[in-house]
Amino acid sequence: xxxxxxxxxxxxxxxxxxxxAQSLIRQDKAEALFRLGMNEESADLLASLSAxxxxxxxxxxxxxxxxxxxxxxxxxxxxxxxxxxxxxxATNKLHAHILMAGRVSEVL
Numbered sequence: 001x002x003x004x005x006x007x008x009x010x011x012x013x014x015x016x017x018x019x020x021a022q023s024l025i026r027q028d029k030a031e032a033l034f035r036l037g038m039n040e041e042s043a044d045l046l047a048s049l050s051a052x053x054x055x056x057x058x059x060x061x062x063x064x065x066x067x068x069x070x071x072x073x074x075x076x077x078x079x080x081x082x083x084x085x086x087x088x089x090a091t092n093k094l095h096a097h098i099l100m101a102g103r104v105s106e107v108l
Contacts, residue, residue, distance in 0.1 A: 010062070011059055011060075022046060022047055
């Protein structure tokens with residue numbers, strides 16, 4: 001994959017993310033804030049963007065969305081990789097979601 005392909009992939013990911021985010025915000029704002037991990041002001045701004053503004057923003061060379069999972073514990077729990085405390089997949093995922101929800105509340 002060359003540089004042009006990478007930039008095209010980034011633009012596509014940005015457009016997909018922005019369209020999904022707008023849709024979630026317009027359907028259920030409170031749930032969107034939780035799922036997207038953003039504050040209300042950002043959600044309002046994103047929901048108000050026109051199609052032309054979304055396309056322009058998506059054309060950025062930087063990835064607009066980011067992973068909210070930033071620590072090894074959550075990744076291990078989500079993937080069941082190297083988790084020795086609890087062997088149950090459902091319990092591991094529940095634990096990971098609780099940790100991630102706590103981090104979302106820090107943003108809000």
